[in-house]
Structure formats: C-alpha cells, structure tokens
Amino acid sequence: MDGEKISRRKPRSDGQRNRQHLLDTAKAAFQSGETDIPLDEVARRAGVGIGTLYRHFANRDALIEAVYRNELDRLAAAATQLAGTHPPVEALRAWMLLFVDYIAAKQVIAPALNGLVGGTCALYAASAEIIKGTIDGLVSRAVKNGDIRPDLDPLDFLRALVGVSNVAAAPGWEASARRLVDILIAGSQPPTASQSRT
C-alpha cells in the first residue's frame, strides 16, 4: 500500500540547495517576528520562484514544520548527550535550562512545541515522539534515583516548558523561565524532609 517511489537518479544538486535556501530564509523571517510573511516574499528572498517553494513544501504549514523539525531534533540530541554526562536530576535540570537558552536564542520553537504537546493537529507529529521520549527518559531516570516523585507524568514538565516558551516575547521572560525550572524541580521532589501538600 505504501507506494514508495524509488528514484533511479541522484537528487539534483540545485534542488537541494534551493530547498536549503528556502528553509534558511523562512527560519530567519520567523525569528525576526515576521511570522505571517507572504510565501511569495519568502521565495523572493531565497532567490527562487514561488513554484519552487511549493514544489518543496506542499503548503505554509509544511514549510513551518520543516523549519521547526530541525530545531527540535537538535534539542533531543542534546538531551541524549546530557544524560550520559550528568546525574539524573542534574541532567533534567540542565536540559530544561538548555531548553530556555535555546528559546532565548531562537524563538522559533514555541509554536512547534505547542502543536507537539497539544497533539491535535497533525503538524509536528513526526517530532512529537522524539521529544516525548527525550523528556520521558530524563524524568524516569530521576525518578529511579529518588530525586523526583514517581506519580508525575513526564509530559507535565514538557507542558510547563511549552508554556514558558510561548511567552518568550515578554521582556523579563528569560529570568522567569529559569525560576520556573527551579520551582518545578523543587516542587517535584519526593516528600523526604519537607511536608508535601495533603
């Protein structure tokens, strides 16, 4: 059923180059706040025709997704690296802070994550499992180590981070985001010495 078209030829070099130009142009535009830039304009800035844009990306959403996919994958890769070099709860904390830094540098991620955790729209569906698996691995390792209460859904952390990233435009947001990371970790510790609610 899954008719995979096997191409005998190597993909054309100019095609790949144009595709990359389009991605770079769109990413730059989104980062600078031009989120609803006309696609004609994206094509023009990338130095290609509008037809070429639509050849590579079926519609606006497909282009946006392609831009965000790459960023999310890099974030997931960082988590794997952190998990190998830090104790569990530190890895979790470090990744969440990295998350914040990442958003600080490139505010492109927020909508992607929103769609990711929301899960309703088919957009970003491909990366969803990767990121979910990432946070799941970090949290479950911290739980096994006794640093985090076991009754928490790892997705809770992701949801909180998504929230932070969604308000990235506010002036003092970055400090706020760092505080929230610590609050989340502090509030998720098992009730050893302190008294938890109820």
Next chain:
Amino acid sequence: MDGEKISRRKPRSDGQRNRQHLLDTAKAAFQSGETDIPLDEVARRAGVGIGTLYRHFANRDALIEAVYRNELDRLAAAATQLAGTHPPVEALRAWMLLFVDYIAAKQVIAPALNGLVGGTCALYAASAEIIKGTIDGLVSRAVKNGDIRPDLDPLDFLRALVGVSNVAAAPGWEASARRLVDILIAGSQPPTASQSRT
C-alpha cells in the same frame, strides 16, 4: 487631544443586538475549533451583513479580543471573591484550579492569555493590567503570610498557567494542569524544613 465624540442620541437597539449576535456567533465558532473561520461566515451565521461586522469590529483581531475580554474579566472577578473567603495560599491555589476548570469548559482563553503575558502585541492590552493585578494580589498576600518565597515574580505563576492553557487540546491535559498547580505551589514554598536549591 482625546476627542471624545459625545452622542446626543441613545444607541440604536438593533445595533447593540447585532453586536451581541456577532460576539455570540464568534465565540461559539472559536470554541468549536473553527478558529480561522472567514469573517464573512461569522456575519452570515449571525444574520448580518459583512459591513455590519466591520462596523462593530475594526478587523479580525478586534473581534477576537472582544470575545476574550469578557472571559478574562470574569476570571479576574472570581479572584477578588476568592481572596475574601480563603486564606492566602489557598486562595491562590483555588484560583489557579479555577483557572484550569475555566479553560476546561471554554477553551477560548488560551490565545488571549498568550497575548496578555507576551505583551508584545497590542491585543488584549486592556485586560492585561486587570489579570496581572489579580495574580499579583493573590501571590503577594501569600508571600506576606509566609507561604510563598518572596523572591518570585507573580507573573511566573501566570506564565506557567498560560502554558497549561495553551496545551489544553491534549487528551490528558486537565489532570496534568492540576498536578502542575500543586507542583508550582510546592516548589514555591520558603525553605523552612526542607533544603532549597542553592
């Protein structure tokens, strides 16, 4: 400079009625997920012409804002009431949970709050101060009572709630939101018996 036009006549009854019809129609559409419904369609469903819609609401954003304004104001009113009947930290907690319930019932609020805390777009600016004042009052009362660390920005809580509300579409989001409220409160307590992070 602020040339306020003083109208001698009472506003026409049909005008007010049509405006309300438009608001109700738009609200219903947004709640049912038709967020990018054409405005022509909104006007049609409301039984008025497109010109009438634009007479009452300058553009799409103005219509959306008008829909959300009312919801936010009601939320702020609830906080005032809670503050008068509950001890500080309980009032904060109750309001945050009410927030969650409110979103559960009507998922209309999320984008409004996003714009509110983000602050960049002029949208929702009018309600921003109201909600900010609301959370500020709740948190500062809890701080004075010694339930919450004093080094937290009240907006942090708002930002976290906005995050929760932005992912309201996911299946298990409601339980997650409640857990997050408790995590936030637990993580915000002053370090009395337990040891806080650095």
Next chain:
DNA sequence: TAGATATGCGGAGGATTACTCCGCTTAACA
C-alpha cells in the same frame, strides 16, 4: 402621530495572499 436626521445596514468590489499548472531549463546518466 408625523417629519427630520443621524445611526446603522448591506453587499459589491478592490487588494492581498495561498496555491496550481504547465512549458522551459538543466543536472544526472549512458
């Protein structure tokens, strides 16, 4: 009640944007 008039209604239509289609160009292969 009837006339005057400003407030409000309605929808045609201009401008903008998303997306399609198809003939031409050019990189990959023999």
Next chain:
DNA sequence: TGTTAAGCGGAGTAATCCTCCGCATATCTA
C-alpha cells in the same frame, strides 16, 4: 555528447480581508 526526467519559474485562479457608499430605520422633536 545526447537523452531524459527532475526541477524551475511565474502567470493565473480561488479564497479571504477589508473598504466604501447608497439605502433603511430607530430615535428625537413638535
């Protein structure tokens, strides 16, 4: 170097936002 198909470009179509202006009617005055 010739063949071939992958890829390019932009004119054109459809959908949507928003404006404009003549017509209708609710409110006010007498």
